[in-house]
Amino acid sequence: MVSQRGLDVLRAIVQDYVSSREPVGSKSLVDRHGFGVSAATIRNDMAALEEEHLIVAPHTSSGRIPTDKGYRVFVDHLSEVRQLSSTQRQGIERFLGESDDFDDLLARTVRTLSQLTNQVAVVQYPTLGPARVQHLEIVRLGPTRLMSVLITDNGRVEQRLIETRAEVTDEDVSVLRSRLNASIAGKQLTEVEAVLRAASPGQPDLAVVEGALVQALSEQVQANRQSKLVLAGTANLLKTENDFSGSLYPLLDAIEEQVVVLKLLTEMQVAAEVVNVSIGREHANSGLEQTSLVSTGYSSAGEISQVGLLGPTRMDYSGNIAAVQAVARYLSTLLD
Amino acid sequence: MVSQRGLDVLRAIVQDYVSSREPVGSKSLVDRHGFGVSAATIRNDMAALEEEHLIVAPHTSSGRIPTDKGYRVFVDHLSEVRQLSSTQRQGIERFLGESDDFDDLLARTVRTLSQLTNQVAVVQYPTLGPARVQHLEIVRLGPTRLMSVLITDNGRVEQRLIETRAEVTDEDVSVLRSRLNASIAGKQLTEVEAVLRAASPGQPDLAVVEGALVQALSEQVQANRQSKLVLAGTANLLKTENDFSGSLYPLLDAIEEQVVVLKLLTEMQVAAEVVNVSIGREHANSGLEQTSLVSTGYSSAGEISQVGLLGPTRMDYSGNIAAVQAVARYLSTLLD
């Protein structure tokens, strides 16, 4: 059983290890934090912590480092969220406030977050969800090539290339544009597919082209479900003192691939306001075993998406949680 | 003076060093490439090459490695472009052919190129240049927030957020949308600003809002000049055996920052078809001293932009040049 002092010791171990990156031993522990007891006593407590798999010794007779489970207990019970300084807060607001458009805003978000924390920052694009169709533009790029641009009432823009089997003229495009806009403008994206299928066919000679367009539009609406990711600060993984054993290649590769990170973020999808922390092997995803993911929701036009950061399990959880929270909150106020 | 055999020796040194990553000495040189002479003779040639700063010895009495200047001579005079295998070619065409839209196509391009070469691949977004306005959509996001979406006749889409001082209703937006579209649809982007400034003012009560919109549009048109970059394969920098001395941090940071790379690419802007190679210190840009950039133009709707790759100066120039060329050509055929 782990005593109350045992937990204090765990907290101290995590703090010292995070700041020094060296396994911490009983002696230096009593030196830095004056528990009212001797090193030998602390050693007993440490033995208990090791019993519970909260800490581990990298090799016989060296200091201890926290395990994933140890970090978990630390995050859940032993740390309090440190608040950001007001200058940091202002920095965030100034930098995010200047953005030009949605893409730019998310880009600035991850930049800010990665600079603030020295970790890799990620943000999920919101799904289009309950948005409505504002306008559908069709552009003729060539005799058998069209592009559709779907604009929603909350300012998202999705485009798609279409290869038609038959040749299309500019007039055809005009006709189709009017027809389709008339039928889907103002409709929710989720309804679009049904509306299109139900619509009465237009001129027979355009049927083939119209079919291809409807097909493409449906895909476009579908596609937004599997959302997209923006990230920044991957260079932080290489900061002179890095925490990862073995090659960084699999890690950076996994991050660049995005799919694993995206999956993790999606799983964390819960209420905004709550900050989720997933530590090391808790997410046994290939490449990310040595990292923790700190994320929380932000809301954009009612939709909740995740923004967060990725770093070594040995990270400053208090500071990072605070940073993620602050950025997410401000992002929400900008978007809602 | 460097003899003809001297140049052959240089070629051999580059080839051996690129494939073995070890300084190459006179003995192993005669072993692998049977010049008709003895090692001592080769040593004399190597001394001449060193005299010309084409090769250098990392430490006294070790093998030699090529200098940036040595690579330059190799690229310009000693290497021939190796052609890609037809399966590689087909792979490129299959993967790029499937893309959905312009963004996706460029994303696939860099992915392909980075996988093909194991380097970092980059591609520059084309400037909008001579494109014409197809449609301008205005979306009302809130009482004082609008978003403008500019669609060009070659399928590019640019969006921008606008904060208006006065409140705007949906009706106002409709009015403005019609007015602005009427005046700029079909105009070249370069003309847009002039046209807008010259246009007669509409309803006086909308003047403020219209002013803000016009302002934003002008910026939007301007902004596309400074183009944007897509990249992939940064993980390749960390492949187990990597070539960079010192920390990778400054390098990855510079790449992620994009601005330096963008500047380099822009400077290379010349005719398509020609493959440019910039080697190491030839571009003395902070962070990229140990890298070479191989790039060439691709054309999109008449505009020429650059696509290329970035890797250690010790790279397989022949193969990489071939890959860049093949990808750029196919990209051009898709886009033009």
Next chain:
DNA sequence: ATTGGCACTCAGGTGGAGTGAGTGCCAGTG
């Protein structure tokens, strides 16, 4: 111009000794 021979250099690997931070255990104490 080319060659074989020779003395020299130096990075990298190997192995042993020493150091110090840290441990587990145990007997003793308030």
Next chain:
DNA sequence: CACTGGCACTCACTCCACCTGAGTGCCAAT
């Protein structure tokens, strides 16, 4: 019963000395 001081032990790391081998520059001979 919780805590303490003491003690023997472990083991990663550093330093140093030594060796090896690939490679060099130079020179006299062809």
